[in-house]
Amino acid sequence: DMDLNAxxxxxxxxxxxxxLILQYGTAGFRTKANCLDHVMYRMGLLAVLRSKQTKSTIGVMVTASHNPEEDNGVKLIDPLGEMLAPSWEEHATCxxxxEEQNVHAVLAEICHREAVNQQQKAMIIIGRDTRPSSEKLSQxxxxxxxxxGGQYHDYGLVTTPQLHYLVCCQNTNGQYGKATVEGYYQKLSKAFVDLTKQTFSNGNESRALKIDCASGIGALKLKEMEHYLPRELSLHLFNDGSKGKLNHLCGADFVKSHQKLPLGIEVKPNERCCSFDGDxxxxxxxxxDAAGHFHLIxxxxxxTLISSFLKELLLEVGENLKIGVVQTAYANGSSTQYLEEIMKVPVHCTKTGVKHLHHKAQEFDIGVYFEANxxxxxxxxxxxxTKIRQLAKEEMDEKKRKAAMMLENVIDLINQTVGDAISDMLLVEAILVLKGLSVQQWDGIYTDLPNRQLKVMxxxxxxxxxxxxxRRAVRPVGLQEAIDDLVxxxxxxxxxxxxxxxxxxxxVYAEADSQENADKLATEVSLAVF
Ligand code: 16G
Ligand code: ZN
Known part of the structure; x- marks a missing residue:
């Protein structure tokens, strides 16, 4: 039985x-770091139970992603590198x-309800971001x-997707890759090198990419990974953590929501740049652009870039594999229209939150999912x-085999457990170089509808x-009708x-034919919410 004294x-x-009452929300627990010590301890306890129940290694990631540096958070990672199952989110909240004196009873109740075999061994792997509070909280x-009585391995400073990868490797006998951070770099870089081989070895001059690392873990990990990558890809890191506060006026969330350059990056016209978030x-x-106008991609x-690339390869391979794209209500209307009408790819919309998109994407042979953020x-x-790997090995037709091999490289380059800025960046860079696309040409695939997001207290x-x-409100009564009239x-x-x-x-989200109208509509809808 569990050691009550301990x-x-x-x-x-x-x-x-x-x-203090907290909820295991879309991104786990997240609040001010100084309120989280008990939550961390208890998530350590819960991870042991989940590990015993699933007879697998479970991950615990200490991070608050794009939140301010003073915040922190924690998420559990399930055996195949997925988000924690919904019923366990409820246990986590509970x-x-x-209260202190009830912790043991709650644990016993979870064990009972989930039929946890307490004799089973437990293995937990732990990772954390670079926040000042993260080390103590992971302790x-x-x-x-x-x-x-669980065993653990502390991977220390890792990105969230790296820990997802590591959990998956631990539970699949190395089939997904080696369960080390180096193993991850090796897997990604090999796939990237193979995918871009012909293009990069043609004596192309180097391609520069400027990366805003949000003063977070991304910088550390890119520096570790850099020497695994071909020299032709030259990465220039900004907000690398040497100065500046995590996520402060920088990072993917800042750039997306303010639609402007992050602080701390220097850009010349038409230079390709990207931003990571804090984990x-x-x-x-x-x-x-040359006129100094900012363009967000x-x-x-x-x-769109990834799915059109994959669709072309599938066409060449000639197998009947179905591709689908999953978005949320925040997807720009132009993107949905382009995907459905021009690319003829089925598009599905789910609720906000990675787990919902991920789940839906699992229904396709190839499921591409992205939140607008x-x-x-x-x-x-x-x-x-299986089909793709087989064709890459055995297909006699040279052109088909080459397409299959490229698809195989994409399988190895993309992190299938969760979205990963490093892996996504490498795939995008590979596609751009293979297709000879400039950042402007990519941006020009379609034009975003002007949009506005507002918060209402x-x-x-x-x-x-x-x-x-x-996409539609059912309560309070009358609200949706009011929105419809405004739209x-x-x-x-x-x-x-x-x-x-x-x-x-x-x-509140609104889009319309002009920025002025999108702003007006958003304001009018905000007023209707009261
Ligand atoms: C969380 C979600 C993110 C979502 C955001 C929406 C995960 C790992 N993260 O950060 O996907 O876009 O919440 O926040 O699922 P909101 O509900 O406050 O708009
Ligand atoms: Zn994040």
Whole structure:
């Protein structure tokens, strides 16, 4: 049985502040770092139970992604590198909010409900971002793991997607790759080199890319990885953590939401740039044109670039493999229209949050998913992967085999467990060089509809209830009708409201034929929310 004494002894060292209630939300627990010690300890405990139940290695990542440096957070990673199963999110919330004297009872209840075999061994792997608070908080996770007799391996400073990769490797006998950070670099760089081989060895001059690393973990890991990559790809890192505060006026989230350059980067006209977020699972591209105008290339355009590349390869391979793209309500209307009408690719819309997109993307032979904010990846079904690897080896037709080999390289280059800024960046760079596309040509595939996002503070954001992948409000009564009437006033317009899953606000999104109209529509919809 569980060692009650050990749990109690350690528990007292990680006391819960009185009255604090937190929720395991779309991105795990996230709040001010100084409120999280007990949560970390308890997530260490919970990870042990999940590991015993699944008889697999479970991951615990300490990060608050794009949040301010003072915040922190924690997420559990399930056996194949996926997000924690929904029923365990509820256990996590329950455990995090239990009063001290009830922690043991909550653990016992979870064991009972989930039929956890307590004799089973547990293995937990732990990672953290570069926040000043992360080291101590990950130590609290370790305290939780050891209190329940679990074993652990602390990978220390890693990106979120690296830990997802490592969990997957640990549970699949190395089939997905070697369970080390170096193994990850080797896997990605080999795929990148193979994919770009002909182009880069043709004596092309080097291609420069400027990367804003949000003063986070991405910089550290890119520096480690750089010498695995071909010299022709020259990466110039900015906001590399040597100065400046994490995510402060920089990073993917800042660039996407403010639609302007991050602080700390120097750009010349038409230079290709990108930004990572604080834990390096999001990426957006951008450039300034000759007139000094800023152009954002968001997750939707990344999805379009990747899916058109994959579609061409599939056409050459000639197998009946189906590709689909998954977006959220935030996808720019122009991207959806381009994908459906020009590219003839089926597009699906899910609720916001990586797990929803990921889940939907699993329904296709090849599922490409991206949130407009730059989180995304590509999933290959087992059938598709087997078929592609087989064709890459055995197909007699030279052209077909080459296309299959390139698809195989994409399978190895993309992180199929979760969106990864480094892996996404390498795939984008490979596609651009293979297709000879400049950043302007890529941007010009379609023109984004002007859009505006606003936050509305309300007494209780949960009074808003949505349906149809958050695109329509069903409550409060009358709100959707009011939005419909406002939308009718503008051309090429669309608007929706949804309660945020990470902040105590209601989010408003509007797009229309001009920036002025998008701004007006967003403001009018905000007023309708009250
Ligand atoms: C979280 C989600 C992100 C989503 C965002 C929306 C994960 C790993 N992260 O950061 O995908 O876009 O929440 O936030 O799922 P919101 O609900 O406050 O708009
Ligand atoms: Zn992130």
């Amino acid at each position: 749990i109690t002894k350690f528990s007292a060292l990680h006391a819960k502040p009185d009255g 455990l995090a909010n239990a 609290s996770v370790i305290d939780g793991v050891t209190a329940l 390096a699972d999001r990426i957006v591209y951008y450039y300034n 968001d997750g939707d355009k990344i999805a 730059g989180h995304g990846t590509v999933l290959f079904s087992k059938t598709a992967e 309300v007494a209780d954001r949960q009074v808003i209830d949505t349906t149809d992948a958050e 009718k006033k503008y051309r090429s317009s669309r608007a929706f409201v949804r309660p945020s899953g990470t902040e105590d606000v209601v989010r």
